[in-house]
Amino acid sequence: MTKPKVLITGASSGLGLALAKRLNQDYCLILHASKEENIKELREGNYVLAADFSNPDELNEFCKKLKKDHGDDLFAVINNAGITIDKPLVFQPERDIDKMLMVNLKAPIMITKTVIKLFGLKKRGVVIQMSSCVAETGNAFQSVYSAAKAGLIAFTKSIAKEVANLYDNHRIRVLSVSPGFIETPMTDAVPQTEKEKYLTMIPAQRFGKPEEVAETIAFLLSEKASYINGSNIDINGGLF
Ligand SMILES: NC(=O)c1ccc[n+]([C@@H]2O[C@H](COP(=O)([O-])OP(=O)(O)OC[C@H]3O[C@@H](n4cnc5c(N)ncnc54)[C@H](OP(=O)(O)O)[C@@H]3O)[C@@H](O)[C@H]2O)c1
Numbered sequence: 109m110t111k112p113k114v115l116i117t118g119a120s121s122g123l124g125l126a127l128a129k130r131l132n133q134d135y136c137l138i139l140h141a142s143k144e145e146n147i148k149e150l151r152e153g154n155y156v157l158a159a160d161f162s163n164p165d166e167l168n169e170f171c172k173k174l175k176k177d178h179g180d181d182l183f184a185v186i187n188n189a190g191i192t193i194d195k196p197l198v199f200q201p202e203r204d205i206d207k208m209l210m211v212n213l214k215a216p217i218m219i220t221k222t223v224i225k226l227f228g229l230k231k232r233g234v235v236i237q238m239s240s241c242v243a244e245t246g247n248a249f250q251s252v253y254s255a256a257k258a259g260l261i262a263f264t265k266s267i268a269k270e271v272a273n274l275y276d277n278h279r280i281r282v283l284s285v286s287p288g289f290i291e292t293p294m295t296d297a298v299p300q301t302e303k304e305k306y307l308t309m310i311p312a313q314r315f316g317k318p319e320e321v322a323e324t325i326a327f328l329l330s331e332k333a334s335y336i337n338g339s340n341i342d343i344n345g346g347l348f
Contacts, residue, residue: 111136118189120146122292126318161215162207171222179226184234187216194249212256231278239284261340268338281337288344290316312345
């Protein structure tokens with residue numbers, strides 16, 4: 109039996125790579141990174157589709173290729189690719205603001221737009237957006253990143269409702285997950301003093317592991333999660 113296809117954006121590193129490793133047995137993966145050569149693992153038996161999401165033309169081309177090459181048998185999309193450029197807003201150049209909004213918000217919106225149409229034909233499919241705890245808590249020096257991640261949660265809830273308006277008897281689910289502080293290359297860059305401050309806010313008294321986020325997403329993709337829709341799932345050790 110052919111395996112259903114799952115697109116993972118940002119599959120070269122951190123959470124995306126851990127997720128790809130977790131899903132590799134059960135699904136045929138479409139592995140995305142900003143450049144093709146950045147996908148170094150799991151290429152065998154899977155597909156690679158590269159695009160720099162900060163570039164509108166590349167994002168557009170990516171959506172077209174996704175539809176053309178994989179539209180028929182795509183089962184799910186995990187919009188995981190993301191960037192932080194941490195600075196006080198007053199020192200944030202407009203080009204960095206645009207880049208964060210493009211990669212963290214517009215790309216997931218355009219990819220969702222592409223695949224919801226495809227899922228509508230079969231009345232089946234799952235979209236999961238990678239939000240963040242800062243969408244709910246806010247975070248100094250991450251105002252634009254936080255705004256983009258909060259936008260993803262509202263977008264998710266709206267699309268879940270929209271799908272119900274468009275299709276009867278469907279099995280399409282749209283969800284977001286909000287990790288807390290997870291040990292990946294993105295958080296490696298956080299200064300030690302900041303890390304210690306975060307730890308005091310986490311009841312679990314430790315940072316999360318990428319595999320823990322991957323396990324949650326694997327569950328959300330499965331039939332066992334068939335009644336979870338439009339939700340945002342926190343994976344944060346109780347972070348407040
Ligand atoms: N780590 C955490 O604690 C944490 C917490 C909450 C939410 N998140 C979210 O989880 C997601 C994954 O984060 P991570 O910690 O795994 O980060 P990471 O290790 O830095 O991985 C980021 C991924 O996004 C891709 N990406 C970055 N810029 C891109 C661009 N311009 N165009 C296309 N792809 C791009 C990267 O691809 P390249 O290799 O090609 O650059 C990479 O695969 C992000 O959305 C992040 O905001 C992370």
